[in-house]
Amino acid sequence: MNEKNNTLLIYTLLYFVFLYVPVLFLPIFSFNDANYMSFPLAGFTTEHYEEMWSKRNLHKALWASIKVGVVASVISTTIALFAAKAFARYKFRGEKISYGGIMMPFLIPEIILAVAILIIWINLGFKLGLVPVTIGHTLFCTPFAMLILIARIEGFDFSLEEASRDLGENAWGTFFRVSFPLYLPGIVAALLLSFIISFDEFILAFFLTGSDATLPMYMWGQMRFVQKLPHVLALGAVIIVFTTFIVLLAFWLRNVGQGKAKKDIALKL
Amino acid sequence: MSNSFIQINNISKHFKDVKAVDDVSFEIKEGEFFSLLGPSGCGKTTLLRLLAGFEYPTSGNLLIDGIDITALPPDKRPTNMVFQNYAIFPHLNVEKNIKFGLRKLGLSHDEIGNRVKDVLKLVKLEGYEERFSNQLSGGQRQRVALARALVRQPKVLLLDEPLGALDKKLRDEMQLELRTLQKNIGITFVFVTHDQQEAISMSDRVAVMNDGKIQQLSAPNELYKNPKNIFVSDFIGETNFLKAETKSSDGGFINVSIEELGEFKIKNNLNIAANSSDVVCSVRPESMMISNVKSDWDICLDAKIRQTSYLGEMTRFYVEVKGIDKTITVSSQHFDNQSFENNECFISISLEDISLLNKK
Numbered sequence: 001m002n003e004k005n006n007t008l009l010i011y012t013l014l015y016f017v018f019l020y021v022p023v024l025f026l027p028i029f030s031f032n033d034a035n036y037m038s039f040p041l042a043g044f045t046t047e048h049y050e051e052m053w054s055k056r057n058l059h060k061a062l063w064a065s066i067k068v069g070v071v072a073s074v075i076s077t078t079i080a081l082f083a084a085k086a087f088a089r090y091k092f093r094g095e096k097i098s099y100g101g102i103m104m105p106f107l108i109p110e111i112i113l114a115v116a117i118l119i120i121w122i123n124l125g126f127k128l129g130l131v132p133v134t135i136g137h138t139l140f141c142t143p144f145a146m147l148i149l150i151a152r153i154e155g156f157d158f159s160l161e162e163a164s165r166d167l168g169e170n171a172w173g174t175f176f177r178v179s180f181p182l183y184l185p186g187i188v189a190a191l192l193l194s195f196i197i198s199f200d201e202f203i204l205a206f207f208l209t210g211s212d213a214t215l216p217m218y219m220w221g222q223m224r225f226v227q228k229l230p231h232v233l234a235l236g237a238v239i240i241v242f243t244t245f246i247v248l249l250a251f252w253l254r255n256v257g258q259g260k261a262k263k264d265i266a267l268k269l
Numbered sequence: 270m271s272n273s274f275i276q277i278n279n280i281s282k283h284f285k286d287v288k289a290v291d292d293v294s295f296e297i298k299e300g301e302f303f304s305l306l307g308p309s310g311c312g313k314t315t316l317l318r319l320l321a322g323f324e325y326p327t328s329g330n331l332l333i334d335g336i337d338i339t340a341l342p343p344d345k346r347p348t349n350m351v352f353q354n355y356a357i358f359p360h361l362n363v364e365k366n367i368k369f370g371l372r373k374l375g376l377s378h379d380e381i382g383n384r385v386k387d388v389l390k391l392v393k394l395e396g397y398e399e400r401f402s403n404q405l406s407g408g409q410r411q412r413v414a415l416a417r418a419l420v421r422q423p424k425v426l427l428l429d430e431p432l433g434a435l436d437k438k439l440r441d442e443m444q445l446e447l448r449t450l451q452k453n454i455g456i457t458f459v460f461v462t463h464d465q466q467e468a469i470s471m472s473d474r475v476a477v478m479n480d481g482k483i484q485q486l487s488a489p490n491e492l493y494k495n496p497k498n499i500f501v502s503d504f505i506g507e508t509n510f511l512k513a514e515t516k517s518s519d520g521g522f523i524n525v526s527i528e529e530l531g532e533f534k535i536k537n538n539l540n541i542a543a544n545s546s547d548v549v550c551s552v553r554p555e556s557m558m559i560s561n562v563k564s565d566w567d568i569c570l571d572a573k574i575r576q577t578s579y580l581g582e583m584t585r586f587y588v589e590v591k592g593i594d595k596t597i598t599v600s601s602q603h604f605d606n607q608s609f610e611n612n613e614c615f616i617s618i619s620l621e622d623i624s625l626l627n628k629k
Contacts, residue, residue, distance in 0.1 A: 162323055163356035165343040167370030167421065177369070181360050 027237040035227055048230040052238075055231065061218035065199055068130055068214060072137035073145075073194035079138075080145035080190060081183070087146075088153040106143035113139065114207035121208070128210030136204035141194035148193060152186030185253045192250040196243055215239075273332075274299035274457060275320070275425060280329035282315050289315040291481035292329070297459065297474075299334075302451050304460045304468040307478035308504070314429060316478070317461045321350045321427050334424055344373075349418035350427040354434070355410045357402040363389075363413050364398040370421045388420040391450070408439050419454070426451075428460045432467065444471055465505050469493070477501050493553075495538060499626050502551045507583060507598045509557060511550040513625070518543040525550065525625060529591045530568060535625050547628045554583050555600040556622030559614050561607045566617035574612040590616070 033043040052058060083102055087095065105113055114136065121132045160182070164174040180187075202216040209217055219235060222228040275297035282290040290312045297303045305313040318324045320331065322343035330339040338346050349370070358366050364385060371381050389395050392412040402410060411431055418426055428447075432440045448471050451458045462468050468475045469489040476486040477500070484504075485497040496502035499510070512528035523537040527550055541548055563569055575594070576587040584601045587594070597616065 157354065157356065159352050159354060159356040160358060162321075162343070163350070163352060163358070163417075164369070165323075166321060166348075166350045167417065168344045168373040169369075170342070170344055173373075178358060 023240060026233050026240060030230065030233040030237045032230075035230055048234040052231040052234045057213070058215075058218060058235065061213045061215045064130055064212050065215040068134045068137055068205075069195040069198040071134050072141055072198045073191050075134075076138045076141035076194050077145045077149075077187060077190045080142050080149050081187065083142075084146050084149035084153050085179075088150050088156070089158060102146055103143045105139045110140070110203045111207075114204045117204070118207045128208055130209070130212050130214075132208040133205050133214065136208055137198040137201060140201065140204065141197050144197055145190035145194050148190045149183070149186050152183055152189075156182065189250040189253040192246050192253070196246050196250075200239070200243070272296065272298050274301075274334060275459070276332040277316075278330050278332070280316070280319060280331065281327045282312075282319060282324060283327045288481045290319065290326070293481070293483055294329075295476060295483060295486055297457060299457055300455050301473045302448065302458045302460065302471060304462060304472040304475045305478060306462055306465060306468040306475050306504075307484075308463055311478040312481040313461045313463075313478050317350075317427050317429055317459060320425070320459060321348055322346050347424035348427055349421050349423040349425075350429065351411070351414045351418050351431045353429045353431065355414040355431075357405075357410055357413050357417075359402045361401075362398065363394065363400050363405075366402075366413055367417050367420050370417060374421065384420050388416045391419065391454075392416045407435055408443065411435065411443065415450075423456065425457045425459060428458060430462055431460075432462070432464075440467075447471065469505070477504060479504075496551070496624065496626065497539060499549055499551070499628055502624070502626055507554050509552045509554065509597050511552065511623075513548050513550045514546045515541060515543050515548055515625070523625065527623075529593060530570065533567070533620055533623075535620060535623055537625060539625065539627065541625055541627055549626050549628055551624045551626055552618055552622055554598045555603065556619060557597060557599045558603045558617040559586060559597075559599050559607075560617065561609050561614060563615050564617040567620040568616075568618040570616045572614050572616050574609055574614055586614075588614070588616070 028041070030048055031044055031046065032041045033045040033047070034041075080102075083098075086092070087099055117132055117136050117139075118128075121128065126132070156179075160178055161174050164178045165171075169177060200216055201214075202220065205214045205217050206220075213221065215235075219232050222232045273296040277293060277295050277297075280290055280293050281288065293312075293316065305316060307313045315324060319326055322338070322341060322345075326339065330337055332338065333347055336347075358369065361369065367385050367388060368381060371384065376384070389398070392415050394409065394412050394416060397405070397409065397413075400409075402413075405413065411434075414431070431447075432443050435443060444467060447458075460468070460471065469492070472489055474487065475489055475492055477484045477492065479500050485492060485501045487495075492501060492505045496505060502508050503510075511530070514526045516524040516526060516532065518524075518537065519534065521537060522534050523541065523543060524532055525535050525548075526532045535550075558564060558566070563571075570590055572588040572590045572595075574586055574588050578585045579601070580598075582601055583598050585596060585598050587596055589595070
């Protein structure tokens, strides 16, 4: 029994080493005083971070990614909220087909989605840029946002909405005073995860950006020049920290208020 | 006191092929404690939800205090509801839950404060204003649900099995408390329950429902003493059924042949047709006696006891009467732990305690 436990422990450790050690190299080399990634380390420096900070194109790309991420996550979470409410609450004709339809961008290869949008966009006579990227990201983020929201809404007691109607609120009042506050942790989690998915998305951006690079596009462009590698490492390290924080926040929010009642012992009369 | 405060006129509610409520008409008086009683799936909750406005009828109309509410949404109706699971808003504390429904009433700040204070006192929850739903016991949650509905001063309070989630002792307490509360504030209560004891002990009148229809609507003691059909007789309390056939009718009486017992003249309160085999006789446990000596009651049969099981207030006997196995339930006080020699006994029934019922 003990031996078996040890084997499982070793397996688990190896798994995490495989998963996280390569990622850890980024921050390590981002502080290394050399232009190439190799051991032994040449000494500590923050100059790559200073260099990163001074790149105007990087600022532009960062701003582009934030704009796309914010718009795409707000639109996709809004669409996902309506859809999730419909799927969690009602039975209706065409329920399975519409569910599949919304989940589709999650399942078909991203490159096909990218090519499809590209062809349609160009045939419609529009210019490439951040707008088609935002549309693509909205499509791509909606299924993620919907899955998070369905999980939240399925545990929801719909008699609360009836109680609100009974107590004199109309449908809008009920949404703003009861449903929205109770869905809120799920909504924020969906927003954050959609933003992160959009923020580091590469394939759709690659096909649809034209000349307005997003952050991943900028990094990809810099990678072709050896001397520019270190500040990309620095940028990568910053993104890892930022993304990890957002994802943890999203997961924490997703569970807020759920299961809390179980922990609290009801006080008796 | 208006006799037709709530009017339910030919209300039907169909869900696809299911007739949840099937052409029901009756009236509820102002200030009445009215119960809808029936087994699950009988349509009682649907009827309550139709009154609340969560469902709209397939046909028929509803009036409260002379106003047609059939097409009004829940927020425009003079009703408030206490939900089965209480539906306390978990993101609001007790005080804000109670204030929730006052926003649209256009009350002054002081008036809101006073109403909340008064209703908290009424349901004995003073000092719990800051608590959240998960910090309350089941009984307290129920009081919050009650306060939240009553603070709007509705014309009608609808209660959907509000005592179902409480343990027996608390349930008995709350029954008394609800009844007292209703008498004090004087508004009409429409109470849905599947528990016949609950309905009988609290209500002024009870409508027994089954298959989407009202089986009988009357005062609780009438339901017990004069059930209108076999369903009501069976659903309310314990009873013994005897196979029977009607013969000739004779004014207010009818001649009935009861299986293995012979022919008797019985009061025919329900105008049951003569020469029908679609009838049954019902005798309540307290109207039946089992003894070890012969009695001078109208009917006295000798029987053999096969088995007995003591149920507290009642005792069930598995007996053989004239070669036929029967199960009869008798009030325990009517048999007094007598000893039966060779399991020989006498079963006695008085004719006036036999009610004749239609099977359908």
